[in-house]
Amino acid sequence: MFRKTAFAAIFILISAGMAVAADDLMKRAQGQFKPIPQDPPAIEGNAATPEKVELGRMLYFDPRLSKSQLISCQTCHNVGLAGADLQEVSTGHGWQKGPRNSPTTFNAVFNRAQFWDGRAKDLAEQAKGPVQASVEMNNTPEQVIKTLSSIPAYGEAFKAAFPGEENALTFDNMAKAIEVFEATLLTPDSPLDQYLKGDEAALDDNQKQGLKAFMDKGCAACHNGVNIGGSNYFPFGVVEKPGADVMSEDDTGRYQVTNTAADKYVFRSPSLRNVAITQPYFHSGKVWSLHDAVEIMGSAQLGISLTNDEIDRITEFLETLTGHQPEVTHPVLPPSTDNTPKPVLD
Amino acid sequence: MFRKTAFAAIFILISAGMAVAADDLMKRAQGQFKPIPQDPPAIEGNAATPEKVELGRMLYFDPRLSKSQLISCQTCHNVGLAGADLQEVSTGHGWQKGPRNSPTTFNAVFNRAQFWDGRAKDLAEQAKGPVQASVEMNNTPEQVIKTLSSIPAYGEAFKAAFPGEENALTFDNMAKAIEVFEATLLTPDSPLDQYLKGDEAALDDNQKQGLKAFMDKGCAACHNGVNIGGSNYFPFGVVEKPGADVMSEDDTGRYQVTNTAADKYVFRSPSLRNVAITQPYFHSGKVWSLHDAVEIMGSAQLGISLTNDEIDRITEFLETLTGHQPEVTHPVLPPSTDNTPKPVLD
Numbered sequence: 001m002f003r004k005t006a007f008a009a010i011f012i013l014i015s016a017g018m019a020v021a022a023d024d025l026m027k028r029a030q031g032q033f034k035p036i037p038q039d040p041p042a043i044e045g046n047a048a049t050p051e052k053v054e055l056g057r058m059l060y061f062d063p064r065l066s067k068s069q070l071i072s073c074q075t076c077h078n079v080g081l082a083g084a085d086l087q088e089v090s091t092g093h094g095w096q097k098g099p100r101n102s103p104t105t106f107n108a109v110f111n112r113a114q115f116w117d118g119r120a121k122d123l124a125e126q127a128k129g130p131v132q133a134s135v136e137m138n139n140t141p142e143q144v145i146k147t148l149s150s151i152p153a154y155g156e157a158f159k160a161a162f163p164g165e166e167n168a169l170t171f172d173n174m175a176k177a178i179e180v181f182e183a184t185l186l187t188p189d190s191p192l193d194q195y196l197k198g199d200e201a202a203l204d205d206n207q208k209q210g211l212k213a214f215m216d217k218g219c220a221a222c223h224n225g226v227n228i229g230g231s232n233y234f235p236f237g238v239v240e241k242p243g244a245d246v247m248s249e250d251d252t253g254r255y256q257v258t259n260t261a262a263d264k265y266v267f268r269s270p271s272l273r274n275v276a277i278t279q280p281y282f283h284s285g286k287v288w289s290l291h292d293a294v295e296i297m298g299s300a301q302l303g304i305s306l307t308n309d310e311i312d313r314i315t316e317f318l319e320t321l322t323g324h325q326p327e328v329t330h331p332v333l334p335p336s337t338d339n340t341p342k343p344v345l346d
Numbered sequence: 347m348f349r350k351t352a353f354a355a356i357f358i359l360i361s362a363g364m365a366v367a368a369d370d371l372m373k374r375a376q377g378q379f380k381p382i383p384q385d386p387p388a389i390e391g392n393a394a395t396p397e398k399v400e401l402g403r404m405l406y407f408d409p410r411l412s413k414s415q416l417i418s419c420q421t422c423h424n425v426g427l428a429g430a431d432l433q434e435v436s437t438g439h440g441w442q443k444g445p446r447n448s449p450t451t452f453n454a455v456f457n458r459a460q461f462w463d464g465r466a467k468d469l470a471e472q473a474k475g476p477v478q479a480s481v482e483m484n485n486t487p488e489q490v491i492k493t494l495s496s497i498p499a500y501g502e503a504f505k506a507a508f509p510g511e512e513n514a515l516t517f518d519n520m521a522k523a524i525e526v527f528e529a530t531l532l533t534p535d536s537p538l539d540q541y542l543k544g545d546e547a548a549l550d551d552n553q554k555q556g557l558k559a560f561m562d563k564g565c566a567a568c569h570n571g572v573n574i575g576g577s578n579y580f581p582f583g584v585v586e587k588p589g590a591d592v593m594s595e596d597d598t599g600r601y602q603v604t605n606t607a608a609d610k611y612v613f614r615s616p617s618l619r620n621v622a623i624t625q626p627y628f629h630s631g632k633v634w635s636l637h638d639a640v641e642i643m644g645s646a647q648l649g650i651s652l653t654n655d656e657i658d659r660i661t662e663f664l665e666t667l668t669g670h671q672p673e674v675t676h677p678v679l680p681p682s683t684d685n686t687p688k689p690v691l692d
Contacts, residue, residue: 061426070437075416080407080679087689091416095441095691277681289684325678332671333426335623338635343433345441 022200025212032215034226035193036107036273036323040183043109046124048180052161056181058154058331059174064147066137068093069343073127073178076136077105079328082274083185088285092130093138094345099251101285106326107273109183111230116283117254118233118268123179128171141171147341148174153334187274187323192228195320203320210317213310218302227271228321235266236283239303242296246286253283276319291315368546371558378561380572381539382453382619382669386529389455392470394526398507402527404500404677405520410493412483414439415689419473419524422482423451425674428620429531434631438476439484440691445597447631452672453619455529457576462629463600464579464614469525474517487517493687494520499680533620533669538574541666549666556663559656564648573617574667581612582629585649588642592632599629622665637661 040048059065063072076090076098077083083104090098100116105123108114114126130136131144148154149169158168161177192211194202203211214220223229233254236247247265254263267283280286281293294314298306306314386394405411406419422436422444423429429450436444446462451469454460460472476482477490494500495515504514507523538557540548549557560566569575579600582593593611600609613629626632627639640660644652652660 063424063427064432068437069432070421078409078679079676081409082681086410086415086682091414091691097691279682288688327678328676330425330674330676332673333424335428336432336625342634345437345443 032220032224035196036188038188046176052177052180055157055161056177059178061331067139068345071137076102082277084278092136096135098135100283104278105182106185110227116267117257119257123182124175127175127178150339151334190323191320206316207320210313213314222269223272229269230271233266237300240299242300274322378566378570381542382534384534392522398523398526401503401507402523405524407677413485414691417483422448428623430624438482442481444481446629451528452531456573462613463603465603469528470521473521473524496685497680536669537666552662553666556659559660568615569618575615576617579612583646586645588646620668
């Protein structure tokens with residue numbers, strides 16, 4: 001009887017100890033990361049309405065925003081491919097290669113700023129970039145407005161999305177509509193998010209070890225918050241520069257935006273949301289395996305050699321950042337008219 | 347009293363006469379054209395199941411079928427643009443220009459054969475063409491199978507779509523799945539279809555005059571049936587060859603398929619379903635205005651000069667062929683793995 005009771009008491013003590021440890025990990029994680037919400041966040045100065053979201057959805061998918069009328073936001077930010085394009089760097093007008101890997105539009109509304117170098121303060125400012133970039137959509141605001149104005153249904157859709165504005169069909173409003181649509185592209189309910197909400201069973205032991213290592217080793221210093229990254233700027237290769245195959249000398253990152261020496265090779269830390277399905281990695285897109293990417297980050301950013309087991313566990317943890325992918329209905333785009341400018345492919 | 351009665355009698359006679367004339371037009375139209383059905387037709391030897399349609403939807407939108415992993419069926423057959431691409435000719439791998447205008451996939455299941463020259467007997471055979479064409483997706487069946495096999499969810503999806511087949515993930519089955527998905531891309535309920543089903547008010551007077559002219563002048567000789575075309579082969583420029591700007595000497599049409607002199611410059615008549623929103627026109631894609639296209643057809647195929655009024659009426663009638671566009675949910679595509687071949691852009 002005594003032995004049975006003692007055994008039970010020890011069992012209770014051990015269980016309690018484990019529970020505390022598990023609870024500790026969850027509490028630490030909850031202090032570092034936040035779940036993706038179910039609903040789009042409000043955007044200051046750009047209130048979402050069903051009409052504006054619907055217009056944004058049309059514009060996001062409409063290749064007529066590009067000079068060739070072949071390339072849309074969706075081309076490089078494919079809603080079926082977690083908001084990115086599975087390419088080293090994106091391919092644009094005339095099959096030209098872009099300079100950097102396409103960042104996902106999913107959850108991008110939670111990033112501090114947009115583009116790898118943060119040169120756009122929000123998604124509306126971002127949306128205007130690729131439309132005009134010569135290696136991307138290669139268009140001009142004037143031509144975009146001429147095109148959209150030639151399509152009566154777009155005139156109506158802009159009026160409905162921006163009621164009370166005398167001249168609703170503008171390049172700025174195009175960008176604002178795309179912004180509110182993109183804010184709907186969220187991936188909630190990842191295993192990590194379920195865990196953060198208190199579901200102890202949402203992560204298995206390996207994933208929990210990975211989560212612990214992710215925090216203990218220092219990854220969470222740059223990758224935290226709701227997007228597990230995306231919230232601040234850091235030099236790439238802060239401890240050890242990766243090889244030129246991964247990090248080209250030519251791309252000086254945020255330095256190109258600020259012209260400040262301290263910003264040389266500085267990039268906005270990317271969100272790790274859906275990282276397991278948005279290969280390849282880094283601004284160069286040179287690394288295809290998540291395992292390799294974790295290893296490189298260990299040496300480049302933390303100056304440590306992660307063991308193979310640690311890399312495996314962290315990779316398994318990163319796989320828990322894959323959330324529920326949004327199901328987007330492809331818009332029926334309003335037809336062109338005789339006044340619509342023709343595609344120009346040269 | 348007498349005058350009142352006589353007036354009423356005359357009114358009845360006139361009404362009856364109009365009714366007969368209207369009824370005649372509807373009857374004639376019903377003899378020439380058939381409405382698009384609400385549901386996809388059964389395909390011989392390729393029974394549709396929800397699993398197969400779903401797999402086909404994924405494949406239709408998956409750019410990983412192409413060597414560059416940038417081009418999908420959707421690129422040139424955009425479900426938001428009535429199943430076509432609003433381009434003179436399509437642009438493919440390496441920004442190469444294809445030889446002909448992209449025909450719509452919408453209602454294509456009702457065509458007698460596929461491609462402008464009818465070289466594919468059905469949509470499954472058609473689907474294999476662009477995947478391999480060097481100016482389109484530039485891929486090989488072996489590479490497609492290697493790619494799809496590297497993605498576990500595709501293995502499962504092929505098994506579910508082709509149950510009982512030992513080796514379900516094949517190039518043939520890829521094409522069959524795409525075929526059953528494409529058979530769902532129908533545009534029923536156009537004004538003409540409502541008219542064919544007995545709704546006298548579905549067409550206005552101008553459109554009815556256009557319908558009458560379309561039949562009287564001979565257009566319906568090549569453009570009839572459920573797809574208002576697509577059912578047989580005819581020489582382009584049978585009476586008067588259009589200028590080389592519209593009809594290049596180099597494209598000999600069906601002759602390239604049959605090597606028979608009689609097939610020189612012979613093409614399958616295109617379906618006119620949704621013609622008002624699938625510009626530009628002809629296999630060359632050189633004509634952007636439907637009005638111009640009607641005029642050219644009058645002289646080239648019928649040897650007549652249509653008056654401007656006749657062209658206007660026929661154009662107005664053709665606008666009644668725009669049906670209800672399908673709303674397609676963009677698939678969430680299964681993620682690539684470390685074994686998935688990388689995109690090749692060269």
